[in-house]
Structures are given as structure tokens and as C-alpha cells.
Amino acid sequence: MSITILIVDDEDHARQNIGAFLMARGYEVIGVSTLADARKCLEKGDGDVVLLDVQLPDGYGPNLLLETAHQPFRPPIILITAYGDIDMAVDAMKNGAHDFLTKPFELTRIEQSIQRACEIVLMRRELDHLRSSQHQHASFVVGKSSTMQTVLAQAQRAAATSVSVLITGETGTGKEVLAQFIHKNGPRANKPFIAINCAAIQNTMLESELFGYEAGAFTGAERRKHGLMEVADGGVLFLDEIASMPMDIQAKLLRAIEERAFRRVGGTNLVKVDVQILAASNRNLMTMIQNGQFREDLYYRLKVVDLHIPSLRDRKVDIPELVGFFIRQNNPRLGMNVTNITPRALQVLISYNWPGNIRELSNAIERAMLFCDGGTIDLEHLPIDVVKST
DSSP states (O other): OOOEEEEEEEHOOOOOOOOHHHHHHOOEEEEEEHHHHHHHHHTTTOOOOEESEEEEETTEHHHHHHHHOOTOOOOOEEESOOOOOHHHHHHHHTOSSSSEESSSSHHHHHHHHHHHHHHHHHHHHHHHHHHHTTTTOOOOOOOOOOHHHHHHHHHHHHHTOOOOOEEEEEETHHHHHHHHHHHTSSSTTTSSSEEEEEEOOOHHHHHHHHHHOOOTSSOOOOOEEOOOHHTTSSSSEEEEEGSOOOOHHHHHHHHHHHHHHHEEEEOOOOEEEEEEEEEEEEOHHHHHHHHHHHHHHHHHHHHEEEEEEOOGGGOOGGHHHHEEEEEEEEHHHHHHOOOOOOOHHHHHHHHHHOOOOHHHHHHHHHHHHOOOSSSSGGGGOOOOOHHOOO
């Protein structure tokens, strides 16, 4: 994960020494000598963590704490000074300073303080993405069919090794749910799971969504933006509908996967990441390769493990278990207490071909529960098109 450290110190020697130490440990570093320059950097979004000297040529460093107090996600600020004033340290901590270091100090002491600050930065990035996407995790239902049992076993092996996985299947079969299962059952379970639907984003916006951009990269790019690949660092990036990705973005994605690094739009610095890539498609990628619509090298890079989820019509033995799961899942959310389904209603559900797969079944059960006055779902509660087709 790329973290930018903004060093604000008027001593050239101090900036250079601290900067070289931090860059050797993988951090991006920006060095300035005045409060005015520090403000400009923060306005552009340059500076995830701030190392701030107290006495500066154009003002009192801790004033930056007060100026940024209104920001919901202001960067952690670590004060550094040659003046060991205890009262000043107490006031700084009250005003939100992350830490207070007195010169001379060991560089390892700065590294320890920055590492603690980085934990806050990474947490905020993930929370910010979860709020914006309103992503919801779902439980995984395996079912009794042998095909799904095989898929589950293969998914567990893929989860344990953090390899790239290509998940294929018709729309609504639960490809994202399987991706979440892989995430939860692997060594990255406590790290981010970031999902992006490649078909839902304009082609012109997809590159900046994936890789982020620097301030000034294009009109309207006033602040640096971290792309989803960067937000997912240490965890899992799920690329849904990968077949919709334009060829030029496919090439950049392939390079990012191979090098474990990328450049933000408008940037020159390499951003190193450690991300497990899970991709999904409801289209035949081999056919697209033959038609020149998908890169063959990217295809084989993604499908280290290839998991195919069968359609619901090919695993009807799982329908009773799925119905029970959706009822249990919906009861608390809908404030209901449905506990049963009549045999004839269940038989209709099993006989129906479900072109919309599990997603359509889930919606049908929710609809039936809404129209069910008692605790048992019957034929009259099911969608008309489901009943009439059997």
C-alpha cells in the first residue's frame, strides 16, 4: 500500500535524512520547509501522514492541527521539535496530534510512530470505500449437488494459496458470493474485499477507478484519489464482468498484476501493492479471445484457478436448502416469522427453470414472504410467472 509522508521542516539536512530513511522503507515522501507549502500539499491530498516541525519560518507548526480540525479524515500529524516543552506536547495531543517526538531522536522511533499512523490511514480508506459502495457481504450456500461440492473444494484450495481466480457462470449464479467465500476463508480474511463491476463504469472512468489519479491529472482532478487496487492492498480485488473491460485497460491490468505495481493516472511513481485478484464473467472469454475482444495473456494470468458455477436449473437438488436459507435470512430483516413452505409451493419452485438463477430465486422468496400473512408460504404468494410456467 502506498503511503505518502509529508515532511514539514525548515532544516534541509533533517528533511533529506528522514526522507531517505522513509523512502528506503517503501514510503512516498514529499518535503517542504514552510507551513504555506504544507497547506498547499494537504489541499491537493498530498500527505497521508504529516511529520511537522514546531518552529517554522512562517509560523507555529501546531497551528496546522487547529486548521485541519474540521476535516473528517485529516491526516495523522506527528510533531517533531528540538524544544522539549511538555506543556506544548500536552496541548498538541489535546488538539489531535498523533504523536510528539523530541529531537534528537532515533530514526527507528519515527518509523514506529509512522507505522501506527498508517494503521489509521488504511482503516479510513477501507471504511470510506465501504460507505461509498454500500457493499454488503452475503453468506455462502453450498447445497448438496456434487458440482457445487467440487466448486467449494476448489475454492477453499484457491483461498489458502491467494492465487488469481477466474469465476465463470450465468448472471445471478452467485459469482460475487463465491468470491466473498474465498476471501473469508483465506489468509486475507481480515484485509479489504473490494469489488468493482467493470460493466457499470464508463470506459473513460474505469482506469481512474482502478488505479486512481494524481491532482491535476485531468480537468476536475483537484485532489489525489486512491484507486481501488490501492485500497485493496493486502486483501482481495474482485473484478466483476471482466469481459466488459476495454482492451487498453486490460493491458494495464495485466502489467499491474505481473509487476505488482502500477502508476496512478497522471503520476510517475510506481505504487506497489499485494492484491489477490478474483475476476468473474458471464461471457465465454475464449470466444472473445478468438474474436480479438479479450487478451489471451490476461486470460491465462487470471485463471490460475478456474471455477465454474452451474446454473440453478442444473442444480435443482439445492433449491430446498436455498429456500430455507433465504427465509432465515429475510425474517429478521423484514420483521417476519415465516417458518414453512407448502409441498406444492416447493415443488413449483423446483420445477421452474430459473433463468435469473439464484438471484431470481432470492427475489421470489422475498416477494412471497411479503405477501404471506401467516408463517407458511403457499402458491398464491409466489410470483405469477413462476407458478404459470410449471
